[in-house]
Amino acid sequence: MLSSLPKLPMGHLFVLSGPAGGGKTTLVDRLTKEFPYVKKNVSYTTRPIRPGEVQGVDYHFVSKDVFLEMVKRDDFLETVSLFGHLYGTSKKAILGELEKGFHLILVIDVEGAHKVRELLGAPLIFVSPPSLETLKKRLSGRGSEKGKSMDQRLQRAVFEMEQGENHYDYLFVNDELEVAYEIFKSILVAELHKRTPWIETNTDL
Ligand code: ADP
Ligand code: 5GP
Secondary structure (H helix, E strand, O other): OHHHOOOOOOOOEEEEEOOOOOOHHHHHHHHHHHOOOEEEOOOEEOOOOOOOOOEOOOEEEOOHHHHHHHHHOOOEEEEEEEOOEEEEEEHHHHHHHHHOOOEEEEEOOHHHHHHHHHHHOOOEEEEEOOOHHHHHHHHHHHOOOOHHHHHHHHHHHHHHHHHHHHHOOEEEEOOOHHHHHHHHHHHHHHHHOOOOOHHHHOOOO
C-alpha cells in the first residue's frame, strides 16, 4: 500500500475540514504515521493549550500580540477568528514543506478552506460525524470542551456541515473508523494520481 501515496518532487496540498470532534486529528495522525512524507501543517493559534497538546506539534500556541504582529508582517496565507481565538496558516511553513516534497494537510475551518482553494487550488475534503448526537458524545468523551465552548462548537457544527455538503470536493462520514480511514486515504491516492492537463505539460504548444 506504501506506493499508493507516491512521494513526488513537489508536495501536494490538501485541506481537511469538519466539525470539532468529527475525527480530523484521529485520521490525520494515523495517515502521517503510515506515510512519513505526509505531514499535518501546524497552524498558529491564540487558543490556550489543552491538556495533552504539545507546543509546535498540535499548534504553535502564541499570544495575541505575537499573532497580530505576524498578521502585520503578512506572514499568513489565511486567518480566522473562531470561538474567541485566532487561527492562521503560515505561508513560509507550507511553501517550505511543499518544496521539500512533503504532502501537506491543512486542518482548517470552512472559511479558511475556501481561501486556500481560491489561492492555491487545493482540493477540499470534509469529514462529517454520523449525527450531531454522536458528535456531542465524541466531544464529551474527548473531555476538551465544557459548557459554553461545547455549545459554541455544536452550533458551529451545523453551519460547517451545510458548507461541507454543498461546497466541498469530497465528503465522507466518520462512523466506523476503519472505513473512514480507508476512504480518506483513497481520496489522497486519487488526487496524487490525477494527471496534469495535457495542454500545460506540452511545451511545444
Ligand atoms: P477533531 O480533530 O475533528 O476535533 P478528534 O480526532 O479529536 O476530532 O476526535 C474526537 C474524539 O472522537 C476523539 O476522542 C476520538 O478518539 C474520537 N473518535 C474519532 N473518530 C471516531 C470513530 N470513528 N468512532 C468513535 N470515536 C471516534
Ligand atoms: P480547535 O480549537 O478545536 O483546535 O480548532 C477549532 C477550529 O479551527 C477547527 O475547525 C480547526 O480546523 C480550525 N483551525 C485550526 N487551525 C486553523 C487555521 O490555521 N486556519 C483556519 N482557517 N482554521 C483553523
